[in-house]
Amino acid sequence: MLSVTDLQKTYSSGDEALKGVSLEVTGNETVAVIGPSGAGKSTFIRCINRLTEPSGGSVELDGLEVTDLSGKKLRNARRDMGMIFQEFNLVERLTVMENVLSGRLGYVSTWEAFRRKFGGDDVGRAYEVLDRVGLEGHEDDRADELSGGQRQRVGIARAILQRPKILLVDEPTSSLDPETSRAVMELLTEIAADDDIPVLINIHEVNLAEEYADRIVGLRNGQKVFEGTPEGLDETARGQIYRGEEIPEETGPKRSSAEETAEDAATQEGALRRG
Template sequence: MLRISQLVKRYGNGEPVLKGLDLEVPGESVVSIIGASGAGKSTLLRCINRLVEPSSGSIELNGVEITTLRREELRRTRRRIGMIFQGFNLVDRLSVMENVQCGRLGYIPYWRAALRRYPQEDIDRAFHLMERVGIAHYADKRADELSGGERQRVGVVRALMQDPDILLADEPTASLDPVTSRQIMELLQKLAAELHLPVLINIHNVGEAREYTERIVGMRFGKLIFDGKPEDLDQDAMDAVYSGTSEDAARQHTPNSEALAT
């Protein structure tokens, strides 16, 4: 369970990017975050794993308060938060297998990583996951020789190698063609069910959010103004998210927690 309470992020003396945001993501759920550029979607994901430091508020993952962790405690917790990036974030000169094993860096001694002497159980798990997403035959291929869709599958496996408690995906299909985008979203949907993982996806494509996620969160100017099922995202709710209707109108399209639980 991810529980976020009154989260605020401010850069310098400017207007806060996140303004007292509250959000809960239970286990085994696939949740998409939509909103115009500048809504705070990426900042929210980066606050969860503290790639960006929150200004105030609470972020709790499975009972652990992330915002107060320091050094070793933060490192141990962060390794259980899988992250999939829009730009893939692969090391181009390394092989697919070596990139995938980067997901284990928080678990193995430094000397093993430096010498690329990965535990056999990690190699076996990597092959299993790569087979699952269809890239096992690329294990020895350099990352820069892959297509965009193949590179993103490497990113997915790398995140899963962390044995994560939650998977965060920041615009995972933005750099991909429409067909490959749908394949990646379908893959994330299936993996969430198979591995019993909560998945939080920041996405611009509302059609994909409707089709592949079971809950949609709409943000505008750092606030959560829609939270409901895909079928509840009607034109009025879309206007609230992307056109900026009044706060009263926005609240009208935010179902209560009891409705979301059904």
């Protein structure tokens, strides 16, 4: 279970990317984070495995506080979080097999990694995973020989070879055509169900989010402005997320006061850090 509380990120440029976002992801649900460009979606997901260092708040994975970790402990926590990237981020000049096996790097010694000696059933599992994502027979191809859709499948294979407790997926379909996008989304939700792990996805395409996600979270200007089922994502909610429209009365006071306190907390904490 991933539990994020009041996550904040202020870049050194003074840019407040996250202003206190909280979210829980449990079971084997697929949670889609939507929002306009610059809303903080990528920052949010990158702060979870600390590719980007959050400035405040907490991230707990199965009860382990990730934001305090360093060195070996942080690496062990990262092993439990599979990440999938918008630009695939495969090591272009390595083979598909090496890319997939790099998902096991956290479990082998540096010397073994250097000699490409992955222990136990890692290689066997890598073959299985390649089959599962539909890339059988491609293990010796170099990553830069593959098409976009195939590359993203390698990215997914690399992440699931980690045997993660959660998948963090950053805009998996933005570099793909609509057809391939659907296939990738189907694969991701299938993995969530089969491996019984939750999937947290940043996504641009609202229709894909509605179709595949169990729950949708809307970010705008570094704040959570919507959380609910795909059915609950009506025109008002879209207005709030994408056009910053005023929140209607019935939910208004509660939400906006919650936002205010979050903002207060952010500025207070900022002042504390500066002081």
